[in-house]
Amino acid sequence: MEARDLLPDYLLGQLEPEEARRLEEQLERSPELRAELEALRAALFRLPDQLAPVTPPPRAWQGIQARTRRGRGVPWPWVTGIAAGLALVFASFGLYEWQALRALRAEQAKVAHWLSEPEGKWRAIKNARGEGVGTMIWLEDGGCLIVMKDPAPEGKVYQAWGRKGDKPVSLGVFRGRVYETRFEGFERMGVSLEPPGGSAQPTEPLGSVSVS
Amino acid sequence: MEPDSDLIRQVAQGDETALEELYRRYGGKVYALLLHVLGGREEAEEVLQDSFVQLYKEARRYDPQRGGVSTFLFTIARNLALSRLRARRARPQKVLDHDLHDPEQELGLWHEHDPTDRVLVQRALAQLAPEDRRLLEESFYWGYSHSELAERHAMPLGTVKTRVRRALLRLREFLEGRVREGGE
Numbered sequence: 001m002e003a004r005d006l007l008p009d010y011l012l013g014q015l016e017p018e019e020a021r022r023l024e025e026q027l028e029r030s031p032e033l034r035a036e037l038e039a040l041r042a043a044l045f046r047l048p049d050q051l052a053p054v055t056p057p058p059r060a061w062q063g064i065q066a067r068t069r070r071g072r073g074v075p076w077p078w079v080t081g082i083a084a085g086l087a088l089v090f091a092s093f094g095l096y097e098w099q100a101l102r103a104l105r106a107e108q109a110k111v112a113h114w115l116s117e118p119e120g121k122w123r124a125i126k127n128a129r130g131e132g133v134g135t136m137i138w139l140e141d142g143g144c145l146i147v148m149k150d151p152a153p154e155g156k157v158y159q160a161w162g163r164k165g166d167k168p169v170s171l172g173v174f175r176g177r178v179y180e181t182r183f184e185g186f187e188r189m190g191v192s193l194e195p196p197g198g199s200a201q202p203t204e205p206l207g208s209v210s211v212s
Numbered sequence: 213m214e215p216d217s218d219l220i221r222q223v224a225q226g227d228e229t230a231l232e233e234l235y236r237r238y239g240g241k242v243y244a245l246l247l248h249v250l251g252g253r254e255e256a257e258e259v260l261q262d263s264f265v266q267l268y269k270e271a272r273r274y275d276p277q278r279g280g281v282s283t284f285l286f287t288i289a290r291n292l293a294l295s296r297l298r299a300r301r302a303r304p305q306k307v308l309d310h311d312l313h314d315p316e317q318e319l320g321l322w323h324e325h326d327p328t329d330r331v332l333v334q335r336a337l338a339q340l341a342p343e344d345r346r347l348l349e350e351s352f353y354w355g356y357s358h359s360e361l362a363e364r365h366a367m368p369l370g371t372v373k374t375r376v377r378r379a380l381l382r383l384r385e386f387l388e389g390r391v392r393e394g395g396e
Binding site for chain 1: 228231232235239240241242243244245247248257260261264265268277278279280282283286287329330332333334336337348349351352353355357358373376377380381383384387388
């Protein structure tokens with residue numbers, strides 16, 4: 001049997017391994033045979049065109065997105081950079097401040113947990129001068145973590161805000177550097193400095209990021 | 213519209229937007245193929261995801277000399293689906309009936325769907341001898357070997373081989389417009 005007669009069987013995976021190997025050797029040597037194979041392949045893979053397309057459920061694409069992003073992973077330089085930053089912060093507090101250290105360790109654990117989330121998105125929170133004052137991390141499930149560069153100054157607290165349209169909505173106050181909240185329903189998330197107890201409106205906005 | 217070949221090049225560089233565009237163009241067709249091969253929605257959806265993830269990972273391997281992007285994608289999807297069939301050692305008993313009451317199932321409403329290709333292929337297949345067509349389709353969609361087909365259809369093995377080859381060669385001729393409908 002001539003090699004070209006074997007091409008349909010080869011495309012359909014019907015040849016014995018030894019037969020397939022011999023045909024592949026001939027394909028290597030013959031551009032005409034390769035062209036014939038590709039023409040037959042093109043015809044064979046037109047078969048699915050006879051089927052009416054069916055819209056997959058939306059979750060199918062979301063699943064693909066999650067898996068391709070997981071494959072990319074979190075960039076390690078960022079992880080090590082932030083971890084190193086936290087280590088410096090630890091050092092500056094001193095071991096005798098046991099309670100503070102425990103709080104910081106809890107923060108570090110929380111940050112490490114969030115950084116390990118493959119679907120996490122993050123963006124720097126910058127002030128009006130373009131200086132980074134913190135980082136916002138958010139997940140597809142609606143969770144959001146705010147990590148500030150420094151603790152709130154003496155006599156002040158941070159206040160988290162969500163904004164949809166013109167109306168800011170308070171999401172709570174915090175004194176430490178790390179604060180966990182939720183972002184769903186908002187277009188922007190921001191942080192301001194406020195007197196203890198917080199304010200009805202942001203009085204000293206520090207910066208905000210788009211999360212839509 | 214950006215050609216598929218440009219999109220796959222971008223996918224090879226990790227561009228998720230290009231992958232999404234290919235999904236928008238071909239997701240419905242691949243899903244239809246997988247429903248046809250596997251017979252169940254849940255498994256078809258899993259393999260649909262596997263197919264596009266594999267496309268994303270292997271986009272660098274795409275060689276335009278070996279066919280279009282759709283051929284590359286259908287090859288991935290078919291291979292994955294046939295692996296599933298082999299693993300469960302059973303073909304679907306019948307092709308899935310689509311549930312018209314399922315809100316997630318928008319039959320024939322895939323974005324920018326052009327029915328021209330479908331009609332062309334259906335007409336080309338209609339030109340084949342019905343038995344030849346059945347053998348080719350069973351081989352392609354469900355991976356039946358020649359000997360399995362011979363047993364299923366109570367035909368000599370040589371006849372099955374001849375009919376499958378003839379069907380593919382004729383399909384190619386019809387699709388390339390080398391044969392008019394109804395004869396040579």
